[in-house]
Amino acid sequence: MFGAAPATAQQSASPNLLPPVEVDAPRKPPGPKPAMQRGVQTSRARPSQPAASQAPVAPAQANAQLVVSPTGIVTPAAHVANAITVVTAKDIATQQFRGVPDILATIPGLNVVRTGGPGGQSSVFTRGTNANHTKILIDGIEVGDVTSANGAFDFAHLLTSDIQQIEVLRGPQSGLYGSDAIGGVISVITRKGDGPARATASIETGSYQTFNQSAGVSGAQDNVNYAVNVAHLHAGDIPVTPQQLLPAGQKAIGDAYDNVTASSKFGIDLNEAWTLNSVVRVTDATLLFTGDGGFPSVPNAAQSTHVVHQLATREEAVWSLLDGRIKNYFAVNTVNNRTCDLAAGDPVAAVSTGEHIKYDWHAVTELAPHNNVIVGLEQQTDRLRTTGLTAENGNKAGFIELQTEFASRMFLVASLRNDVNDRFGGHGTYRIAPAVILPVTETKLKASYGTGFKAPTLSQLYQDFVAFNFFANPNLRPEESTGYDAGFEQPLFEDRVRFGTTYFHNSITNLINFNATFTSYANVGLATTEGTESFVTARLTDRISLRADYTFTRAIDATTGQQLLRRPKEKWSATAVWRPVDALTVSATVLRIGNWPDVSRDGMTTGLVAPGYTVVNLRGDYAVSDQVKLFGRIDNLFNRHTQNPTGFLAPGLGVFGGIRVASYGVE
Numbered sequence: 001m002f003g004a005a006p007a008t009a010q011q012s013a014s015p016n017l018l019p020p021v022e023v024d025a026p027r028k029p030p031g032p033k034p035a036m037q038r039g040v041q042t043s044r045a046r047p048s049q050p051a052a053s054q055a056p057v058a059p060a061q062a063n064a065q066l067v068v069s070p071t072g073i074v075t076p077a078a079h080v081a082n083a084i085t086v087v088t089a090k091d092i093a094t095q096q097f098r099g100v101p102d103i104l105a106t107i108p109g110l111n112v113v114r115t116g117g118p119g120g121q122s123s124v125f126t127r128g129t130n131a132n133h134t135k136i137l138i139d140g141i142e143v144g145d146v147t148s149a150n151g152a153f154d155f156a157h158l159l160t161s162d163i164q165q166i167e168v169l170r171g172p173q174s175g176l177y178g179s180d181a182i183g184g185v186i187s188v189i190t191r192k193g194d195g196p197a198r199a200t201a202s203i204e205t206g207s208y209q210t211f212n213q214s215a216g217v218s219g220a221q222d223n224v225n226y227a228v229n230v231a232h233l234h235a236g237d238i239p240v241t242p243q244q245l246l247p248a249g250q251k252a253i254g255d256a257y258d259n260v261t262a263s264s265k266f267g268i269d270l271n272e273a274w275t276l277n278s279v280v281r282v283t284d285a286t287l288l289f290t291g292d293g294g295f296p297s298v299p300n301a302a303q304s305t306h307v308v309h310q311l312a313t314r315e316e317a318v319w320s321l322l323d324g325r326i327k328n329y330f331a332v333n334t335v336n337n338r339t340c341d342l343a344a345g346d347p348v349a350a351v352s353t354g355e356h357i358k359y360d361w362h363a364v365t366e367l368a369p370h371n372n373v374i375v376g377l378e379q380q381t382d383r384l385r386t387t388g389l390t391a392e393n394g395n396k397a398g399f400i401e402l403q404t405e406f407a408s409r410m411f412l413v414a415s416l417r418n419d420v421n422d423r424f425g426g427h428g429t430y431r432i433a434p435a436v437i438l439p440v441t442e443t444k445l446k447a448s449y450g451t452g453f454k455a456p457t458l459s460q461l462y463q464d465f466v467a468f469n470f471f472a473n474p475n476l477r478p479e480e481s482t483g484y485d486a487g488f489e490q491p492l493f494e495d496r497v498r499f500g501t502t503y504f505h506n507s508i509t510n511l512i513n514f515n516a517t518f519t520s521y522a523n524v525g526l527a528t529t530e531g532t533e534s535f536v537t538a539r540l541t542d543r544i545s546l547r548a549d550y551t552f553t554r555a556i557d558a559t560t561g562q563q564l565l566r567r568p569k570e571k572w573s574a575t576a577v578w579r580p581v582d583a584l585t586v587s588a589t590v591l592r593i594g595n596w597p598d599v600s601r602d603g604m605t606t607g608l609v610a611p612g613y614t615v616v617n618l619r620g621d622y623a624v625s626d627q628v629k630l631f632g633r634i635d636n637l638f639n640r641h642t643q644n645p646t647g648f649l650a651p652g653l654g655v656f657g658g659i660r661v662a663s664y665g666v667e
Helices: 089-095 100-104 458-462
Strands: 083-088 110-114 122-126 134-138 163-170 184-190 198-206 210-221 224-238 255-269 274-289 304-321 326-342 350-368 371-386 389-406 410-421 425-437 444-454 479-492 497-514 521-539 544-557 570-581 584-593 596-598 608-610 613-623 628-635 654-662
Touching: 083 089, 089 100, 089 163, 089 584, 089 613, 100 110, 100 122, 100 163, 210 654, 371 458, 389 458, 479 521
Parallel strands: 134 184
Antiparallel strands: 083 163, 110 122, 163 184, 198 210, 198 654, 210 224, 224 255, 255 274, 274 304, 304 326, 326 350, 350 371, 371 389, 389 410, 410 425, 425 444, 444 479, 479 497, 497 521, 521 544, 544 570, 570 584, 584 613, 596 608, 613 628, 628 654
């Protein structure tokens, strides 16, 4: 709506996730390179893992994915009780995702709402909570937007070309991550250089004037690792405005979007005790779109412009003691968001700048094999600068977490945290999450219980909109929540088949909403969200795999008894991947979204029930050689005309194709 909130990041800038990027090409590279492919390297290029990541696991869990977000350190996903979904670099390449919103659309427990096509504002609702109730991390950097009214991160500008792994962690996580983590945490981890020097590039074109390119170089030698990537995404003439909303005789103008993102990740082992890591990410994006004006509101005849500049950095030093049994992480994080909005017919652009700087330290101590204690301290400052306003707020925090394991079958993570906000004072949160893998059946039973909170943003506290008779409320209190979940996972046939379900429940109080006269904000809301997340995966053969997910969500405004806006009760998706020959991979995805309550595009008509929809996407790629791969995709195969949210058309049928090249091991 019309900000910034304190938040945290416990993760390292450069975690060592051992699973290598798989290379499925028809033949090996020439010369000496086969012995130095990605994922095979010296100890300097990829340091050994903490003991927690090397624990022997039950047979059904032997190939478990490694994750960082549930505990802050590298841990097998099979050893955590959290409801978590992992998307790897191979998944991104196979499904040919270009933007993170496309990835999140099929994740259980999430609902993605995007105002049109690429570049349209993209919000994510986790387990029925608000869009600003999910913390977003990129390489340990909290990237919530200080310039937005509610502090929610806009996923529209987050490209995928440099991403190694995405972890979607669901349920209250404030016991470790502080403010914003009521619904969960989405952690993006970019590629870390390994192996010999490797250059990559790609180019893609297709419908809607699409023209995308990317290029990168990465590698590691001796005690240095590096990865640099540049990506450009362009789309034009994207139909977004429904014809029925336009005044008679006015033609719709398609949106146009341009995004250039550059990123770098460097690491150097100074000696056995000290390592330095650096992450820098810069995004410049421009969206030309059709705004609304007049009263009653109608789409404008001329386009408006939205320009975004984002800079995120983390500079980190790691000090290892006692042969790595104690690791200290010292870091400074900076995030700068600058937005420039020029409305149609307005000669003056509205410019807002948000700054976030945080100093953090945390130490990981191995008390005994597979038993770790993590303690940390943080200090951060948020600043907002816009026309007629400069506002600032600070936060200090300390936390402790215990991670234990017994007999490779019983696992427990417990965390306790206290935040002291310059504006609101102290706020304590906690979380406990046990899991057990039963012998014989290898059934995994898991549960968690935790509390969360979301601090008001600087905009909500201090930014007035006098022309609209709307004023900030400096007396707002943080939103608070308690939540729990419980579920199971069952492997069959040596883990070739796995299925499970999780029940979740959240109660949120002091929700920030408009007051009765719609002239300010107030803590007037009370909400309850509950539901189930179910999945099944199957490797039918070595060449055919399937996955299906189903989510049921009941999200209720407890003060009115009505379902919360833009939270569909039902969502399911299914993906099949087939490799008929080594060089060829084809896949298909079906996504079904059920009906949901909504409002009109101008917000004046309430009580709408938006119709559900089904979208089918096809993908395919063919490895010509170890250095060249051709790919193609079809989005929205049956050209379904959908609106999510109401008043904004999603793209129809789209056909795209391109080529990826690499000096070796093309993905």
